[in-house]
Amino acid sequence: MSRGGTGTERRRLAAILLALGASALVGCTSDSVPFLPTPTPTPEPRPSADTVPIPIGFAPLRGTLADPAALQHPSIGVKIDDHEEARPQIALNRSDVVFEELVEGGLTRYAVVWHSDVPDEVGPVRSIRPMDPDILTPFGGPVAYSGGQEVFVEMMMATGLPNLVFDYDDTGLFHRADERPGPHDVILKAAEAVSRYPTLAPPPAMFAFGSTDPLADPRFAAAPTSHIDLVFSDARFPSWEWSATDRAWLRSQEGAPDTEASGDRVRAANVVTMRVAIDWSYGDVPKTVLTGTGEAWVSANGRTAHGTWSKADMPSPIVLTADDGSPLLTAPGNTWIELVPDDGSVAFTP
Numbered sequence: 001m002s003r004g005g006t007g008t009e010r011r012r013l014a015a016i017l018l019a020l021g022a023s024a025l026v027g028c029t030s031d032s033v034p035f036l037p038t039p040t041p042t043p044e045p046r047p048s049a050d051t052v053p054i055p056i057g058f059a060p061l062r063g064t065l066a067d068p069a070a071l072q073h074p075s076i077g078v079k080i081d082d083h084e085e086a087r088p089q090i091a092l093n094r095s096d097v098v099f100e101e102l103v104e105g106g107l108t109r110y111a112v113v114w115h116s117d118v119p120d121e122v123g124p125v126r127s128i129r130p131m132d133p134d135i136l137t138p139f140g141g142p143v144a145y146s147g148g149q150e151v152f153v154e155m156m157m158a159t160g161l162p163n164l165v166f167d168y169d170d171t172g173l174f175h176r177a178d179e180r181p182g183p184h185d186v187i188l189k190a191a192e193a194v195s196r197y198p199t200l201a202p203p204p205a206m207f208a209f210g211s212t213d214p215l216a217d218p219r220f221a222a223a224p225t226s227h228i229d230l231v232f233s234d235a236r237f238p239s240w241e242w243s244a245t246d247r248a249w250l251r252s253q254e255g256a257p258d259t260e261a262s263g264d265r266v267r268a269a270n271v272v273t274m275r276v277a278i279d280w281s282y283g284d285v286p287k288t289v290l291t292g293t294g295e296a297w298v299s300a301n302g303r304t305a306h307g308t309w310s311k312a313d314m315p316s317p318i319v320l321t322a323d324d325g326s327p328l329l330t331a332p333g334n335t336w337i338e339l340v341p342d343d344g345s346v347a348f349t350p
Contacts, residue, residue: 057071059071059115060115060202060204061075061096061335062096062116062334063205063207063330063333064116064333066116071116073115073118073195073198073200073202074142074197074200074202074203075096075115075202076113076115076118076143076144076190076193077111077112077135077136077139077142077143078111078112078122078123078144079109079111079125079127079128079144079145079146080092080110080112080122081109081110081123081124081125081184082109082110082236083184085181085184086124087258088259088260089122089260090122090187090260091114091190091260091262092112092260092266093262093267094114094117094118095113095114095334096334096335097206097334097335098110098112098113098337099111099135099336099337099339100232100238100336100339101129101132102232102278102288102339102341103129104286105284106232106235107236108232108236108238109129111135113139115139115141115202115203118191119190119191120189120191121187122188122190123185123186123187123188124177124180124187125144125174125186125187126184126186127148128143128145128156129148129152129285130151130279130285131287131288131289131290131339132145133155133156133314134288134311135290136159137159137161137315138315138317138318139206141161141194141203142163142164142193142196142200143159143162144164144165144173144188144190144193145165146165146174147167152285153165159314162197164193172189173188173189173193174187174188174189175189207329207330207335208328208329208330210329210331212247212331212332213331214329214330215300215329216301216303219324220303220305220322220324220329221305221306221323222303222304222305223303223304223348224302225303225304225349225350226349227240227241227242227349228249228271228346228347228349229346229347229349230273230345232340232341232344238251238254238338239252239255240252240268240271240299242299243267244302248268248333249267249268249269249271249336250265251268267334268335269300269331269333269335270299270330270333270334270336271300271336272297272299272309272320272330272336272338273296273299273338273346274318274337274340275294275295275296275341276288276289276290276294276341276342277292277341278342286341288339288341290318291312291313291314292311293310293311294308295308295309296308296309296328297348298328300329301331304348305322305323305328306322307321307322307328308320308321
């Protein structure tokens with residue numbers, strides 16, 4: 001055997017030395033450069049059976065998203081003054097629905113309903129009129145007013161709704177505002193009034209709500225509208241102009257911008273105009289006739305669609321129907337309903 005060994009032995013020895021060298025190299029490397037494991041991505045959290053969903057509801061009179069728990073109370077309907085000395089009124093823009101009605105002397109007065117956002121105070125509060133039971137009964141909540149002729153008060157009492165009357169109140173719900181001239185100075189603690197009726201149900205939905213542009217569908221044949229001019233009498237001719245910037249109808253009274261006590265312009269997402277007959281059975285006090293049917297227009301998002309209104313009886317809501325027989329849709333938001341007498345006028349400007 002030679003001193004160098006056989007070829008097979010030399011190859012076996014070389015393999016052993018190579019393995020030992022590689023092992024030493026790995027040991028040296030692990031001492032000088034730490035081992036960095038590949039990061040494991042953190043999985044995104046997924047809903048589990050224990051996740052509590054966020055409750056979502058819709059305000060029945062506005063059609064807007066709201067916390068259902070915050071809507072579990074009745075609405076409140078309030079007779080609000082519109083005499084020049086009663087302006088500016090308190091919190092009109094926080095209301096859900098406003099009805100403008102003709103009263104004696106060619107003036108108008110408001111029946112205002114708050115539900116989704118009830119202010120601490122509203123006013124000035126004035127007396128009841130013979131059409132108010134027909135207007136306010138469908139909402140089902142308490143009704144507040146300052147008084148009125150005995151026959152009209154009895155009509156309102158007969159509805160079965162809670163009646164909150166300034167003339168009879170000894171609980172502190174009403175007070176007179178020193179800075180306002182009488183009799184246009186009666187203020188109601190609205191939020192406190194609502195809190196007194198925790199078992200009364202919220203109001204039912206009164207309108208068929210669509211999108212923010214509910215009349216865009218060609219079936220409504222809605223006309224572009226920039227201005228609405230209404231005439232109740234020689235003394236009352238309100239108007240509305242569409243503001244694309246505000247995405248709202250802005251109100252004027254007798255040619256001047258109409259503002260509320262906050263300083264904001266009075267505004268609405270929807271203006272519903274209804275032609276109504278007037279019943280003069282009560283002498284110089286007109287009664288808007290609200291049972292039956294008549295011509296109507298809905299104005300929303302700078303458009304106006306024509307249709308009809310109908311109301312079966314006192315407890316029933318007003319139903320708005322398009323000329324094609326489908327429901328006339330309104331946009332989510334607050335609504336003003338203009339009850340224009342048949343001998344008044346209605347005009348829509350493109």
